């Protein structure tokens with residue numbers, strides 16, 4: 001269960017330390033010299049044009065992608081080719097995907113209980129209770145017995161959030177969680193994410209929802225061409241971006257009505 | 261309620277149109293006939309051809325198989341009138357007299373109850389799995405348990421009845437222990453069918469302990485042998501096939517190469533030659549003097565052969581699972597084997613149920629090939645019965661009976677697979 005510290009209390013204790021991270025896909029240099037430190041309880045939004053390496057960066061944090069150079073430390077554990085380390089990090093880090101990736105052969109409730117039962121050896125009754133609690137928190141307690149194919153996209157993404165929370169992660173990664181959703185459903189997912197942010201969860205979000213970024217983020221990271229181009233607090237980033245690249249990007253997406 | 265809100269709205273009022281009934285589709289029998297059978301010249305033509313074919317084949321067959329057939333009696337003389345050419349009919353008396361042989365081969369008559377009993381146990385043990393969703397799960401198990409024990413006691417006496425009761429109640433009892441935390445009752449059922457049941461069945465079939473007379477495997481035959489080979493073949497080829505498919509998709513080069521070679525090698529040769537190899541080559545490879553049962557060799561041959569086919573079917577299912585499923589599972593902390601067993605394979609296998617059952621059907625019918633290494637399966641026994649000088653002249657009856665028996669088994673498998681597909685249809689993506 002995420003601790004309920006007030007959002008102001010970001011500790012100075014770093015929980016993710018990425019230093020001089022480099023990654024290649026074959027010949028293609030996707031991530032170039034990335035340095036990023038995220039503190040416990042901090043909410044970081046990553047934005048940038050398509051193909052700039054945002055997804056790749058956050059997927060490196062739970063080792064869905066392997067990096068070739070540099071160092072990633074999550075909660076004091078370095079991500080190296082050691083299965084134990086990777087296992088440990090994946091238990092601390094939850095991840096939300098653009099297309100939800102619920103398990104279609106399991107009911108909503110089973111989606112939420114399977115991982116605690118099989119990975120953390122939580123007894124069935126306790127896991128069910130936990131799942132009910134989080135399904136209530138994402139405001140869909142009565143969908144427990146439905147299958148993912150029977151519920152809407154927004155509801156599926158909220159189940160995915162509940163499924164993650166059932167593993168009590170310390171950090172949550174979001175890879176464009178709302179971009180596969182219809183406008184009507186975006187809000188219900190963002191509401192849950194805001195709620196989560198307010199509970200003090202450490203969050204890294206890749207998103208194009210600038211309204212969300214503005215209200216929730218402690219820091220905005222702007223990426224282009226595999227590099228971190230600008231790193232700023234939301235106020236400065238949106239009103240007086242320091243780099244012209246970020247200015248151009250903001251001009252583009254804001255003029256297309258992405259702003260709320 | 262909606263009207264009230266809309267009424268206050270200055271915009272144009274919108275009212276949903278009333279639902280209309282769907283258009284009438286059938287116009288009674290004649291309408292149905294006209295629409296489906298005689299809608300066009302071509303359609304009429306094929307309908308007429310179809311009717312002609314049915315008219316030419318079905319009535320004569322019924323005449324032969326039912327009306328003119330000899331049903332009563334228990335010796336050859338009951339069928340004499342058929343051979344004298346007065347009537348063209350089937351001599352089912354022949355089948356009746358030979359039925360025991362067709363079912364059990366040379367398994368000694370007084371011991372055949374053991375086979376029946378083992379098959380009953382199998383049916384009872386598998387029933388709760390095959391009929392999930394009928395009753396509340398523990399209640400269902402208890403009903404089966406009591407029914408099974410009563411049936412066994414009535415037919416075979418208190419000792420087998422007790423065996424049955426113990427066998428059937430074990431999964432239920434285990435499900436109340438702390439072990440049940442992670443494996444549901446149904447899981448224990450599977451575990452039992454794959455561990456305890458084979459042991460019980462083996463002792464029942466061969467005997468030699470508990471005062472049961474010993475029956476050597478070379479006396480096994482008929483439908484019983486067919487079921488043993490097919491059952492073990494099915495039970496072994498699916499898990500081995502799954503492992504081969506996983507190996508073929510693995511990123512470890514050695515495992516991958518081994519699996520690919522095995523699959524391609526086996527798929528490249530006919531089953532007959534695999535059976536020959538198993539019966540001729542295996543003894544050469546094994547150390548001198550190892551006694552290696554003929555039946556066991558056939559079993560290994562059939563299981564490995566069909567495992568290779570199964571592997572390809574399963575691989576097709578695995579390929580259809582999107583990468584996101586693996587990523588979601590990994591991100592939640594699932595390791596390889598648990599992820600495969602609980603997240604990926606359940607989805608993949610459901611996708612390829614038709615392919616799996618297709619392979620099972622092939623396996624079931626290919627058990628007839630074990631005749632080449634001298635095992636007397638159902639068809640083999642039927643053939644020896646034809647050579648019996650007392651009963652010369654009734655091959656049609658024997659083959660029709662054999663075909664019908666195989667068909668009954670295959671058709672039930674196919675129906676069951678359809679019901680499975682239907683059950684899993686909702687939880688697809």
Ligand SMILES: Nc1ncnc2c1ncn2[C@@H]1O[C@H](COP(=O)(O)OP(=O)(O)OP(=O)(O)O)[C@@H](O)[C@H]1O
Nearest residue numbers: 025026028030048049050051052053054055056057
């Ligand atoms: N598995 C892969 N193999 C090769 N190239 C890849 C792979 N995954 C991503 N890429 C490339 O890496 C680059 C960065 O991809 P990434 O998905 O991180 O971008 P992104 O910033 O998330 O973009 P988007 O906003 O479209 O999701 C892209 O040019 C992409 O084509």
Ligand SMILES: [Mg+2]
Nearest residue numbers: 054055056176
């Ligand atoms: Mg992306």
